[in-house]
Amino acid sequence: MFERFPINRRLLYLCLFLFFMNLLLILWVYLISKTNETKGTSDRGPGAKTASLRELASSKSFQIGSSVRFESFISERTYRQRVNQEFNMITIANELKFETIHSKPNQFDFSKADFLVDFAMEKQIHVRGQTLIQSEALPGWVTQGDHSKEEIKQMMKKHIQTIVSHYKGRVATWNVVSGAFNDDGSFRDNFWLRTIGPEYIELAFRWAHEADPHALLFYDDHQMERWNAKSQTVYQMVSEFKKRSVPIHGIGIRIQTDSDQQFSSHALSANMNRFSNLGMQVQIIDFDVKIKNNNLPFKENLKKQAELYGIALKACLSSSHCTAFMMQGFTDKYTRQQESFPLIFDINYKPKPAYFTLMHILSQNNAASRGGTSLVRFIYAHERRLLISTPIVV
Template identity: 30%
Template sequence: MRTPARRTRIRAAGAAVSAALLLGLAATPAAHAGTADETGKTDQARPTETLGKLAKKSGRYFGAAVDNPELADTAYADLLGREFNATTPGNGMKWYATEPQRGVFDFTAGDEIVDFARANGLKVRGHTLLWHSQLPDWLTSGTWTADELRSILKNHITNEVKHYKGKVFAWDVANEIMNEDGTYRENIFYKTIGPGYVADALRWAHAADPKVKLYLNDYNVEAIGPKSDAYYQLIKQLRADRVPIDGFGMQAHLALQYGFPDRMPQNVRRFADLGVDVAITELDIRMILPADAAKLAEQADWYRQVTEACLAVRRCVGITVWGYSDAHSWIPAVFPGEGAALPWDENLHHKPAYAAIRAALQQAH
């Protein structure tokens, strides 16, 4: 199993992640995507069926997150539109971007990605309505009563969900609300309102768009353990209370040095057995640099295992990689000395991981 204490650095470094994603990285030269062998070399032959098309054959999607600056990298954006059938805005729909002043909404960044997705036949996962990080200063610096904060939260969720009604198929409503030991994270909402804010957020989102799928989303929940157990019990209780909850998102920011998640296939299945969808929402698999053939082969095997864990459960509806090329990965900025986390390299060449994902998707038919 992974080491939870080290893995929590993923979101503890939220400010650094934000900076890396907002600034973007340098655009890479255009390159044809080829098929990789076990050495990581590419033959430059373009497959006739994309990952998105292969996933669709089994009734699923295979998507990639994107941040607005990355759309300026033409080769990168073109490949995103061609290879995938879903996308998630990395930052453009978060609270700091969409409500920079109280009651003043700005959907410019999110709209740009939605427009790109529509033009390229991609569907969109909304991310995220409620998170402890990347909140606007006016919200975090204020002193609010429980009633005031509930009103602010309801207004934010209602306005954003209504704006994107019919434009996104799912929302990460509440993101990263649990600690590693399965207790609630003491964010501004929990401390001011109490644990009921989660059910409230789901109800308000459903009222604003009754057709959109509503998710809870977190990292370090791919294995069976205290954190995923807490979500299992929470979702079970929410369903018993008839609170609208449609899915559970497993981010899957994994790292070779911590081992593959314990009993991931069984964990995916037990959430599906609750009667909710499961999605792999932010997949990347980092390693300690430099990369070599052995690490890339292990990484490829992990990508295969994650893909197969999803494909084995009908209610696992899709997989999203958090970006898809090392050229725009958030990992190096947050984990110095680590990286090479994605199925394409900095030059948009396939790595062995791509072939492993592709093979797993093909075998599902």
């Protein structure tokens, strides 16, 4: 009995030692995790909090996002992380365009677009499909073949309905037709106009709606940030479509400008409200501000760039029917205009003044949700179809 006591005592000391070592380990893990949290937000600037553009926009029932590219997405983890962190909507930039997805007759390549859509669904990010029918960049088998008018109509119908049906219930919004008018309001010369006639626009919307009755269908164009010949023509087209029950739900206003230019927030808001009065949603899309090679210091140009981003976002938020602010990319690392630094993150993913301007505007009156038309008109109820097995780590 007396011989066992020293053994029990040694066991007690050992248990106490292990207990305190576990406590120290737990404390160490906690401190490391807090340090990593701090590092994760350190690139947003002094005094930055963990809020993101996505969180602030979502709290207002508003969509903010960027066009994304498959090659950048697949090659760089930081790119994917920024998309997931900052945006609640993406535009698929090129992977759904005619020459990419339907480059050969009777052959559709959905692989790259599927990859982006699957990621977005997993991360609860809305998807904007761009563009079903555009004025340019068509494959040769479409433009150079000897086809009758009826054959071309059936070709266009098959193209639209195959793509929209493939993403039924997964892509919330489609740019159905893009850039159909010149700045003077006349029809822009293109293959579809020459072969089918002006009715190609109406047909495109009807066929897209047949393929997915719940998707939001948009017409988009540039040079519509004010009331001019083009925006007046588009307004008249939408008015006629509404009278004939053509399924059109919104207008995308494409804005690419530069730091030397200025546009009126009032004029932009007024034009949005005109379309809103027709029952249309309005979205600013493909927005960027290129920095011109002028005599101003670079910091001053960054300030002017931020001001223009702010003017556009404020105008959108001032209209109850403006449901999204979409940019033409988000990092200067992946832009065709790299020398003009047009986006809100630099080539190292460091946020620029334009980013903080957007954050500030979205944070104002953040407790109250915006009124107006909700973007989401359906629930993603379909099973995701994973056609590419390449792993994504975010």
